[in-house]
Amino acid sequence: QSVLTQPPSVSGAPGQRVTISCTGSSSNIGAGYDVHWYQQLPGTAPKLLIYGNNNRPSGVPDRFSGSKSGTSASLAITGLQAEDEADYYCQSYDSSLSGSRVFGGGTKLTVL
Amino acid sequence: QVHLVQSGAEVKKPGASVKVSCKASGYTFTTYRMHWVRQAPGQGLEWMGWLNTGNGNTKYSQKFQGRVSISGDTSASTAYLELSSLRSEDTALYYCAKDSPPTFYFKYWGQGTLVTVSS
Numbered sequence: 694q695s696v697l698t699q700p701p702s703v704s705g706a707p708g709q710r711v712t713i714s715c716t717g718s719s720s721n722i723g724a725g726y727d728v729h730w731y732q733q734l735p736g737t738a739p740k741l742l743i744y745g746n747n748n749r750p751s752g753v754p755d756r757f758s759g760s761k762s763g764t765s766a767s768l769a770i771t772g773l774q775a776e777d778e779a780d781y782y783c784q785s786y787d788s789s790l791s792g793s794r795v796f797g798g799g800t801k802l803t804v805l
Numbered sequence: 806q807v808h809l810v811q812s813g814a815e816v817k818k819p820g821a822s823v824k825v826s827c828k829a830s831g832y833t834f835t836t837y838r839m840h841w842v843r844q845a846p847g848q849g850l851e852w853m854g855w856l857n858t859g860n861g862n863t864k865y866s867q868k869f870q871g872r873v874s875i876s877g878d879t880s881a882s883t884a885y886l887e888l889s890s891l892r893s894e895d896t897a898l899y900y901c902a903k904d905s906p907p908t909f910y911f912k913y914w915g916q917g918t919l920v921t922v923s924s
Contacts, residue, residue: 695849729910731850738900738914739850745908782850786909793866794840794909799849 696721696790697783697797704803705773713768713800715783721795723764726786730759730768733780733799742781743768770802778804807831809901809915816921822889825918827901834882835859838904840911841875841886845897855904856884891922 698716705711715728722728728746731739741750743759746766756772766785770777783797812826827839841853854865856875863875874887884901899918902911 727908727910729908731911738917739911740914741910741912744905744910744912750912784850784910790867793864794852794855794911796842796850796852 695798696787696795697785699781699783699797699800701798702801702803704805705770706805707773707775709773710769710771711773711802712770713781713783713802715766715768715797717764717766717785717795719764720789721764721785721787722761722766724788726788728759728761728766729784730757731782731784733782735779739782773804775804778802807903807913809903809913811899811901811915811918814919814921816923817891819892819922819924821891821922822887823891823920824885824887825899825901825920827884827886827915829882829884829903832903834877835879837906839875839877839884840902840904841884842900842902842911843897844900844917845894848897853886853899858884888920891920893922896920896922 730743732742733739746761747759758769760767781800787793787795808830810828815823817823835858838855840855843851854875858877872889877884901915903913
């Protein structure tokens, strides 16, 4: 059972917009700690996609965006492309587990 | 250019211990904490703990307390993860990841080390 809750799977057709939710609690997202998102392609290490709730590292297309409100966060992907098919994870910091980082369980994005 | 290069795959028997290394380059090793994250086959990411590379302090996930030890060799810019009393459920890819304060994300990851626990 992950500290942050994500839907196991989402899907969308090429060109569509999809969102992935990440729900936490008052000791992590709700406490004001930032949420970060990672993309993991099969057989590769996770890649930082969004940091600090809504910031993109250099090289990440602006089709990817993040938001946060209350105890939840969301990753939005617009103009869906076949290459976006991957696993996506949210991550934050949890004050009840001092010094601990926490991950969501991951969401498999399927491009139809 | 930051690089984290991990040691190769390991096969261990139940009850044994394993030690995985992560050599850092491209930055000052002692400036940033190093974390370890694991991923069992077909499963999600699981944070294990961190090493304060500057003073050697550590913090571990409660799940692994008593079985895990994270250490470092500053002269070699290398962090280590040791996991003892291995069981089949410990079969996983183990990643090191460099901390990015102040917002606690992981931009740089090692390539992963597969640890297989099998009799």
